[in-house]
Amino acid sequence: MPDTHVDTAIPDMGEAYFDPLLQDQGAGIDGPGGAMHRYAIRPEGHQLTAADFETESWMLKRQPVYTEAEHQRWRLLFENQRKMLPGRACSDFMKGFEALEHLFKDGIPDFEDINQILEPATGWRVVPVPELIPDNVFFWHLENRRFPAGAFIRGGKPKTDRVRKANEGRAPEHIEYSAVEDDLFYLQEPDIFHDIFGHVPMLMDPFFADYIQAYGAGGHRAIEFNRLKNFGAIYWYTVEFGLIEEEGELRIYGAGILSSPDETLFSLYSDSPHRIKMVPERVMRTDYVISDFQDTYFVVDSIEALYRSTAGRDFTPIYKRLPPGFTYATTACLDTDEVVTEGRQVYKFCGGKGKPRAQAHMEKLRAKHGR
Template sequence: MESTKHGAAAGDAKPPVSGNWTIDQEWESYSAEEHAVWKTLYERQSKLLPGRACDEFVQGMRDLAMDGDRIPDFRRLSEVLEKRTGWSVVAVPGLVPDEVFFDHLANRRFPAGQFIRRPDQLDYLEEPDVFHDVFGHVPMLVHPVFADYMEAYGKGGLRARSLGVLAHLARVYWYTVEFGLIGSGDGLRIYGSGIASSYTETIFALEDPSPNRIRFDLERVMRTLYRIDDFQETYFVIESFDELLALAEIDFGPIYRRVAALPELEPGTIDPGDGLLHRGTGIYHAGRRRVA
């Protein structure tokens, strides 16, 4: 169920020529079919996300001015990002080692897979492709507070790896950057890339009665296992992006020690101390388990 994947991290492929695993995007080499897959994915998500994605994500999309007809050129995206928040997008061949992933984030480089899924993989792909990485992640990097959080996470990841507690920090990334929700005056909104880039999970995360929706609590999140093979059973909700950035001011050392002494929680568990916003019915995953 769970692995220590951090977006593009945890790969076992042989390293490319460059020491930091970056490669040329080779934008000119994309085929018409590959651009068509991007267009299909882009158009359906662009229609679905207004009123569901947070304002910061939608604004990031506008600021980046992505072309819906073709896969973006990372050089053009980086020009916009560097002016706004000092970030850039670098191409990698797929999943990369943890230390490489964290080093990129710590230096405000976002490693993005440069391949795109096949037409028969529109709704599910375990390994992040260019649509997940660019459409799902990059708009939030335009937002200064979120951009600072991502840099801090990279630095924290390097430390967690040295302490042997990476699994706990991986869950923070998973339940924020990948599958995070944020409260707004109009209800819950999406900011996590794994939701924002998925047609089916966009609906499930916000509107399905099955999953739990719980107020974000750092130690609770660090104890909670997650799913890499299906929709999440629990989504954690922040009140503002400043709440994430405040994590950069915390000494995680004592927290790691406390969490290590506590039992891990299954993805769908309700804990007595939870700030429960919605108690899920669990029907979706219960049905899946019966079929399995």
């Protein structure tokens, strides 16, 4: 295991490009429009002051005190997603999950309880942050084996009128799945359920633990060459949306998939997306989807192989030949790809999420695969 607490300085972003869709736009923690302002309007308002943050690291000094309704939303998500895992999540995820499950089943877990299991296993800790944090701070945490996890839980404030109306006056345990699917079961911004349920089990795996630390360490170079989008695609297509071949079958290790019941089915069973063997430069050149299921999933042979294909590797020659943007569309399937399954892209081409044909596509998958 590499040195677990290197304690390097936070890399300076310099002139590197910030993705305004995903990132704090420089407002910082307590500036106007900054994190604290945004966090204060979170569902059920976890009211925080500047004293609750460690300014440099964006870490909260403590987890918020959660309401019973918030614990209940966690339990609803947990019960729902727990059933999806067997035979679908990869064996490394299941191993980590089984070690932690007792902390997950009764409500939002305490990070200190998790760390008591996680730290002896791989030297990692989870730390609470208010929301997505700037890239450079994120890399710095990963490099030091700290996983920043969003402290809030989704679903307190339904965003669309349809969802609001459908749930009016309902207790959390009576909320119907169909009424909340675009709120409770899908979100663009990582919350505590995604970050803990989705990410932490894999951090129990030694190769994966080293892989993410190495990824964080690679952030310095990506910033220096202003290739954060390309570098981010690696994280996106592996840590978040990665598939793995196991015993001749496809399984999931990506947290973005494993914290979403519908994407669990879509990524494994739909004939729409491509599934292509993971090659770092190919991935770095490929655009990705933020607000819907992926059009392409990249497949690794093992977590060890994933680690060896990237960790300790100097991407400088690649950065030098890469353009600043992406080369390939999300739906590209190239002659040079090692294709596992070539998708029909029917979900994509009918318009995706919310479109009648896309909904029918998902209904079919749910009916066939029991959800």
